[in-house]
Amino acid sequence: MAKPFYITTTLPYVNSVAHAGHALEYVQADILARYHALIGDEVFFNTGTDEHGVKIYRKALEEKKDPQAYVDEYAEKFKLVVQKLNLYPDVHFIRTTDPHHKAAAQEFWRRCIAAGDIYKKNYEVKYCVGCELEKTDSELQNGRCPLHPNLDIEIIKEENYFFRFSKYQVPLLDLYARRPDLVVPDYRFNEIRAFVAAGLEDFSISRQKTKMPWGIPVPDDPDQVQYVWFDALINYISTLGWPEENEKFEKFWGIIDSPKALQVAGKDQIRQQSAMWQAMLISANLPSTRQIVIHGFITSGGQKMSKSTGNVIDPMTIIDEYGTDALRLFLARHIHPFEDSDFTMEKFKESYNADLANGLGNLAARILTLAEANLEKPVEHPAPIVFPAEYTNALEKYDYNTACDNVWKLIGELDKDLTDKKPFSVVKADPEAGKTMIADMTKRLYTIARLLQPILPTTSDTLKAAIGANKKPANLFPRKE
RNA sequence: GCCGGCGUAGCUCAGGUAGUUAGAGCACAUCAUUCAUAAAGAUGAGGUCCCAAGUGCAAAUCUUGGCGUCGGCACCA
Numbered sequence: 001m002a003k004p005f006y007i008t009t010t011l012p013y014v015n016s017v018a019h020a021g022h023a024l025e026y027v028q029a030d031i032l033a034r035y036h037a038l039i040g041d042e043v044f045f046n047t048g049t050d051e052h053g054v055k056i057y058r059k060a061l062e063e064k065k066d067p068q069a070y071v072d073e074y075a076e077k078f079k080l081v082v083q084k085l086n087l088y089p090d091v092h093f094i095r096t097t098d099p100h101h102k103a104a105a106q107e108f109w110r111r112c113i114a115a116g117d118i119y120k121k122n123y124e125v126k127y128c129v130g131c132e133l134e135k136t137d138s139e140l141q142n143g144r145c146p147l148h149p150n151l152d153i154e155i156i157k158e159e160n161y162f163f164r165f166s167k168y169q170v171p172l173l174d175l176y177a178r179r180p181d182l183v184v185p186d187y188r189f190n191e192i193r194a195f196v197a198a199g200l201e202d203f204s205i206s207r208q209k210t211k212m213p214w215g216i217p218v219p220d221d222p223d224q225v226q227y228v229w230f231d232a233l234i235n236y237i238s239t240l241g242w243p244e245e246n247e248k249f250e251k252f253w254g255i256i257d258s259p260k261a262l263q264v265a266g267k268d269q270i271r272q273q274s275a276m277w278q279a280m281l282i283s284a285n286l287p288s289t290r291q292i293v294i295h296g297f298i299t300s301g302g303q304k305m306s307k308s309t310g311n312v313i314d315p316m317t318i319i320d321e322y323g324t325d326a327l328r329l330f331l332a333r334h335i336h337p338f339e340d341s342d343f344t345m346e347k348f349k350e351s352y353n354a355d356l357a358n359g360l361g362n363l364a365a366r367i368l369t370l371a372e373a374n375l376e377k378p379v380e381h382p383a384p385i386v387f388p389a390e391y392t393n394a395l396e397k398y399d400y401n402t403a404c405d406n407v408w409k410l411i412g413e414l415d416k417d418l419t420d421k422k423p424f425s426v427v428k429a430d431p432e433a434g435k436t437m438i439a440d441m442t443k444r445l446y447t448i449a450r451l452l453q454p455i456l457p458t459t460s461d462t463l464k465a466a467i468g469a470n471k472k473p474a475n476l477f478p479r480k481e
Numbered sequence: 482g483c484c485g486g487c488g489u490a491g492c493u494c495a496g497g498u499a500g501u502u503a504g505a506g507c508a509c510a511u512c513a514u515u516c517a518u519a520a521a522g523a524u525g526a527g528g529u530c531c532c533a534a535g536u537g538c539a540a541a542u543c544u545u546g547g548c549g550u551c552g553g554c555a556c557c558a
Contacts, residue, residue, distance in 0.1 A: 013558060055558080165555095187486065191553050194484070203556050229558065271555065334493075334507095340551085347492080347507090354507055358520055366517040373516090401494090405506075415521055424516035438516095479518050 014074035048094035053228030104238035333404035361477035
C-alpha cells in the first residue's frame with residue numbers, strides 16, 4: 001500500500017517574474033517529491049501562484065490591465081517556469097483566483113468565525129501621501145517616511161476584521177512542545193518559539209473593498225475583502241479539494257492526531273507558516289502542518305540580487321544555456337539547504353564543468369562507448385536497488401548537498417575503477433573477461449542513474465534509455481569555457 | 482539594546498563529548514595516459530584551525546574576555 005506524501009512550496013506572489021530564490025524552492029521541493037515517488041509513495045505536490053492584494057492591484061492599474069488579465073498573464077509565466085525546471089509531472093498548480101480556492105477561503109473564514117476568532121475593530125493605518133502607500137512602523141524613521149521626510153504621515157481609520165491571534169499563544173507553544181521537529185532547521189524553530197513566547201497581537205485579515213477590491217469577498221459582508229495572505233495560506237488545503245473532498249484531505253494533509261503535510265518555505269516566511277497559519281488551522285479545527293522546512297536566500301557576489309547592482313542571476317537564462325539539470329544540480333549541491341548561499345556565474349560554470357562535463361558526462365561517455373562497441377546486447381537492468389543509507393538519510397534530513405556528494409562519490413569510484421581495471425585493454429586480450437567488466441560497470445552506471453532521478457530527472461532518463469538501448473548518447477554536458 | 486549562530490587551506494564547507502603528521506570537493510602545479518567531452522588517474526603545493534588569557538599531560542576542540550560577521554526581536558509579502 002503506497003504511503004501518501006504531501007509536499008507544498010509557498011506560492012510566489014505574482015508582482016514580478018520568477019527569480020533564483022523561487023527556483024531554489026521549486027527544486028528543493030521537487031527533489032523531495034520525486035524521491036518519495038521513487039521509493040514508492042503516493043505523492044501530492046502542490047505549488048501555484050498567490051494573486052490577490054494591493055500590490056498586484058496597483059501594478060495591474062499601472063499597466064492599464066484588468067487585474068484578472070494581469071494575474072492570468074503572470075500565472076502563465078510561473079507555469080512556464082515550473083515546466084522549464086521540469087518539476088514532477090503531476091504537480092498541482094493552484095491559483096488563489098481559482099473559484100474553488102475562493103470558496104474554500106470563505107468556508108475557512110466561516111470556521112474561524114464559528115470558533116469566535118474573527119471580530120471587527122477600528123484599525124489605524126499610517127499612510128504616506130508621497131508614496132500613496134500605507135506604512136508600517138518598521139518602515140518609518142522617527143515617525144516619518146524615509147522617502148518623504150518632509151510630509152507628515154497621515155493616520156487613516158479603517159474598520160477591518162481581525163483574527164484573534166493572541167488567543168493562540170499557549171496553543172501554539174503547546175504545539176511546538178508536542179512536535180519538536182515542526183520547524184527545520186532548529187535555530188529557525190527557536191526563533192519562532194521566542195517570537196510566540198514574547199506575546200501575540202491580533203492581526204487584521206481584511207481590507208475595505210472601496211479602497212482595495214482585489215481580494216476574496218468576506219462572507220456576509222459586501223464591504224470587505226480578505227487580506228491577501230489570509231486567503232493565500234489556505235491554498236495548502238484548498239488544493240486538496242478541502243472542504244468537500246474530505247477523504248483526499250485526510251489522506252494527504254492528515255488528521256489532527258497524525259498530521260502529514262510537509263511545507264517548504266523561505267526564511268522570510270517563518271512567521272506566516274509556522275505561527276499564523278498554524279493558529280488559523282487550530283482555529284478551524286484542522287490538523288497542523290507536520291513539518292516546515294525553511295531555506296535561506298540566494299545572494300550573488302555576497303549581495304542581495306538587484307538590478308542596480310547588476311548581479312541578478314536569471315534561472316531561465318541559465319536553463320537556456322546549460323540545461324535544466326545543470327541548474328538543478330547547482331541548486332541542490334552547491335546551495336546550502338538552510339543558510340544563505342552565493343550564486344555567481346563563475347561558481348556555476350566551475351561546478352558545471354567539474355560535476356557534469358568532466359564528472360558525470362565524461363564517465364557516461366567512457367562507459368557507454370565501451371558498452372556499445374563491445375556488448376552484443378544491452379545489459380540486464382539490475383534489480384531495484386536498496387538505496388545507500390547515506391543518500392536516503394541525507395534526503396530525509398533535507399541535506400541535498402550531502403545526497404549529491406554521495407552520488408558523486410560513486411561516480412568518482414566508478415571512474416577510478418575504469419581507469420585502474422582497464423576493461424578497454426582487457427577486452428582485447430581476453431574478450432570474455434573484458435565484456436564482463438564492461439557489463440558490470442554499465443550496471444553500476446545504471447544504479448547511479450537511478451539515484452540521480454530525483455535530482456536530475458532528464459539526465460537520469462537519458463542514461464537509463466541509453467543503457468537500455470546499448471547506445472552511447474550525444475554528449476550529455478558539453479564542456480563550457 | 483536583548484537573544485542566538487558563525488569565524489578552519491585561494492573558494493565552499495566538514496570536523497569539534499580534547500589525544501597519533503588538521504580533512505573533503507572545487508580551483509592550482511607537475512607527471513603520465515587514451516576507453517572518454519585536451520576529460521579521467523597519480524603526485525604535489527597550500528592552513529599560527531580570528532585574537533588573548535585560563536583549565537588539562539595534551540585545545541582547532543572546554544571556560545572567560547575581546548574583535549569581526551550574520552540572523553531574530555510582528556502585520557512588507
